[in-house]
Amino acid sequence: MFLRVNESIYFDHLNFNLAKDLADIIEKNRSYLKQWLPWLNHSNSTSDSEQFIKKCMQDYGDKKSLTLAIFYENTLVGLISFNEIHLEKNTTKIGYWLVESHMGQGIMSAACKTFIQYGMAELNLKKFIICCAKQNHKSNAIPLRLGFTKVEEVKDAEWLYDHFVDHNVYELQSY
Template identity: 45%
Template sequence: MQGNVMLHQRGYAKMFMIFKEDELIGVISFNRIEPLNKTAEIGYWLDEPHQGQGIISQALQALIHHYAQSGELRRFVIKCRVDNPQSNQVALRNGFILEGCLKQAEFLNDAYDDVNLYARIIDSQ
């Protein structure tokens, strides 16, 4: 936890919690921010009962708009497992372009899974 606070304070990571009626239902995080490149790698999760309602998309759009308008970030990256169609759809529905597939890039449940890499670039000029 202390490491996460330090990364947050230095601007290398951010975490945004999503609440509904005082209940934590999800998170969007900028897991790795590269200030020089103005790039953020985004991760997200949402409790199953709340999925499919556009909650992640709405929060994601607000964050992208804020950080792009501020000039802090211009390139947003999402990596998600190929076999996770919901997560892939979030990227596509929010204007991210598939840049490639990273073979066996994520170890989960005793197996290496392929990961799609999506990016969205917003130039504020």
């Protein structure tokens, strides 16, 4: 699936041809990403990226989730996903990450907006949830910028290597 966000940004399905590029950007951004993402210890090689891509493909086939690669000017810069799709409840949780060098350029806000529009139009999703580490101010700014409402704070929501982090939970509903 190819989905254009704007003239510089587009999404594409993860495929095995992207495994090395994915592994490379994870490695290059490891210390930055490790501040907020709990899975970095399980992503250390191209083989690990291939296994992740395989799981994403299976979950997409089972209509459990949808993970897409984000490209900026034809370069892989991050991922966006409906981490959990509940078609019976028309609900999903959105996850995303972006390489450090492309932060602060509006890429992820534009990507999330397009992804939500796709979810509404193509999957009939009505409720979108984003959970962010409370101290991750850049990530928290995205749902607020897109009109989400903060509905909850969850203490000790996630274990990050050696400590718990609290989460802010945001929702956007469209009926």
